[in-house]
Amino acid sequence: MKLVISIAGDNLQSPFDARFGRAAAFCLVDSDTGAWTAHANPALEAAGGAGVQAAQFVAGLGARAVVSGAYGPKAYASLSAAGIAMHLAPGNAPRTAADVLAQFQAGALNQAQAATQDGRH
């Protein structure tokens, strides 16, 4: 399954970025084979609507699930509409995308059931 992890870097060993709409980049991983590619987030410097733009971008990558630290209301609505599962990697502990992938594969990450924070303009 194609999974997107929000990252601050350009590879699977990059630090996990707990923001979704304003993540620096996204690591697209095939959770079955471990093959990955990194993609800069086009919404990083959006004036507004970063969550919407980022959601459209990851949907365009063909992702079926996302792991991030938080989802705003517009990101949540957009990812829900696209049928993309939103997983939460909680806490502020420093970790790499590979660590988060391992947690996901172990089934240790819960899904967000609603937006986890208020929107920002």
Added chain:
Amino acid sequence: MRIVVASGKGGTGKTTVATSLALVGGESVRCLDCDVEAPNAALFLHPVLDRRQEVGIPLPRVDTALCTHCGKCAEVCQYHAIAVLGQTTLVFPELCHGCGSCTRLCPEAAITEHLHVTGVLEGGLTADGLEFARGLLQVGEPMAVPVIRELKRWPPLRRPALEIWDAPPGASCPVVETLRGADFALLVTEPTPFGLHDLKQVVGIARALEIPAGVVVNRDGIGDQGVDAYCADQGLPILLRIPMERRIAEGLARGRSLLETAPDYRPAFQALLAAIQDRVNTEYAP
């Protein structure tokens, strides 16, 4: 002739100057309060506001029976206010600027526009027969520009020979929208570092819009010489100085215009208006 009174820094005396100019402008003046987030010129002009119109932005509505989820609307939206995800087209009203691009470019004609009310226009005459109108942005709405745009488009009661537009403070989109289409930018500042800092920002906007500008120094006598030095350096004319006077502040606090409190200023404002008229005529002379 359209004169915009702007300042950058808030509380420098925009409304004091705008209302005074309107009061010496004669009967065919229209004064617009474009500070739609906190309009206060009516406090000094005391108009009877008997005209009212709701305004807002046209929000897209998608006909799900016609939409093919082609994504054209999302592609053309600069604000990410409309998104196509799988078999769903989502509209985010709080991001929409009402530009109409999605509606016009939808290949299926699946989008129609519906007014989303974000504010109201109010207008009427003062006891002196001066036409006044203002916009009021609804509390909680983030975008002032559409209300300002509609206020400027609102048909006047009679064709005004002189328009005075009182701008919002700051140097962001609402100020730019107010300045658009003006013949002259009258920039009110105070001789302090804050006043100067923000004056520079609105001077930049006026220049980008190619609108001739002049300066009014209010509370003259306080602060420092920075504004004078900057204006001299930039070739910006200082058209009026209003000294720091307690009686003016007391009058304003009681809802009286500057000219009501201090009628001795009337000739100075008449001269200011004439000076602006001269500059605009020179600017646009063939």
